[in-house]
Amino acid sequence: MKSQQSTSSIDPFEVLRLYKYPRVADVSDAMDSIGYFGIGLMSPAIRPLWEGIKFWGVALTLRCVPAHMPMPRLETREESVDPYSVWRELVGAVNLMDDIRPGHVIVTDTGGAREAGKWGSANSLAHVLKGAVGIVTDGYVRDTDECILEKLPICARARTSCLLQSRLELVESQVRIGCGGVQVRPNDIVGCDGDGVIVVPLEVAEEVGMRASLILLKDMRGRRRLYERGDLPPDATVDYEAVESYYSQFE
């Protein structure tokens, strides 16, 4: 298949430009069209935290496992305000901050651990300020009111209040992981909108991106005709001229 290039020669951030407009549905249809039925379709249980999250980005992966030891009782009030430092000292940590490039989506495999809010309002904001355009986890998110207030682009399976200690350990970054029933490799293309999350293997991402843009345009034209027939005020979702003009640069 023409679309099966070796991934090392592909710049994922360049391919990402093809994904500016498609909906997750267009990309799913495009993957179906090359025979990738269900590949990359993340479990529908992993949901955007608020209505209106939409992103496409390049996967930066993080692998976690359940804890292998308990957290000791903290003896002082000073320690109690920074328990994560104690836990990090005990079980180690993985720092993504130096790896983040603008356009990255951080995808987290929490290893089926019990309720543990790896992502919260502070660390998510810090990673977004470094350029992350999305955060996906098969586990939990906490401080959710603040995450929504700050418009943090987080997709998670569930919400929680609790932190990691005694519950979760960070193992490594930028390795192949499983998340929501699909494999995610560093540099795969990851996207989200109200329909859910999808992962496009990098070696087919260019072909899928081109097909998805055509599928989107056909759908936009059809919906525009319906808008006109029903006398609905036009909006960005039927502005196919803008999309056509954007994609003309790739022809």
Add this chain to the structure above:
Amino acid sequence: MGLEQSANSIDPFELSRLYKYLRTADVSDAMQGIGYGGIGLVSPDIRPLWPGIKFWGPALTIRCLPPHRPFWPLETTEEIVRSIGIWNQKVGSTSYADILRPGHVMVTDAGGGPEVGYWGSANGLAVVIDGAVGIVTNGYCRDTAECRLTKLPVCARWHGRASSPGRMVKLETQVRISVGGAQVRPGDIVGCDDDGVIVVPLEVAQEVAIHARAVLLHDMRGRRRLYERGGLTPDATVDCEAVEAYYSQFD
């Protein structure tokens, strides 16, 4: 914490001998007792395939992932028969042939993808013949009738049918994995009986075994008195002398 030894200096196969008579319940009580309550308690939906499976041994870990590409139609019957080998050749695989030692428990993180009966009657029998004493997976087991017939010590979450082509990638062995909400590292002590599966971190496994032995003997003596009061015929579960005699070699 005083209970923790460096795991490097411990021979897990030697240490497993301390677990010979222990029930998973005794070990759970001992772990609770040292502050490890809940650590290592594998999800109760991962079940032994037939009543009477009981084993203890050091973990050999296998990490699998969902696929990143679909399978493709095969041309001949001969290819269909060899489909797993063809798939492995295409997407890569990993072998434990050189790692497996008598006494090992094969612990498999199936990666959370679609149904794949990764363990079946043939590969299960092969590892048992090579010395494996148990097989644990957070995924599926297939050929289950034959697995029972040949008394394979398999613990799985589900019975399944499908095999790996287009559905699973066998990624690597002997890394930290997650199974049923518990972290498993190579060499951790893994046990099973009718109550379920438990994982003991190697660095506390000796301490846990010593406490668990006392818990078991205390319970055996109590049950023996009940047997006597109720006029029940004694059996191995109340034979404290046999257990004491076995453990005296370690004192």
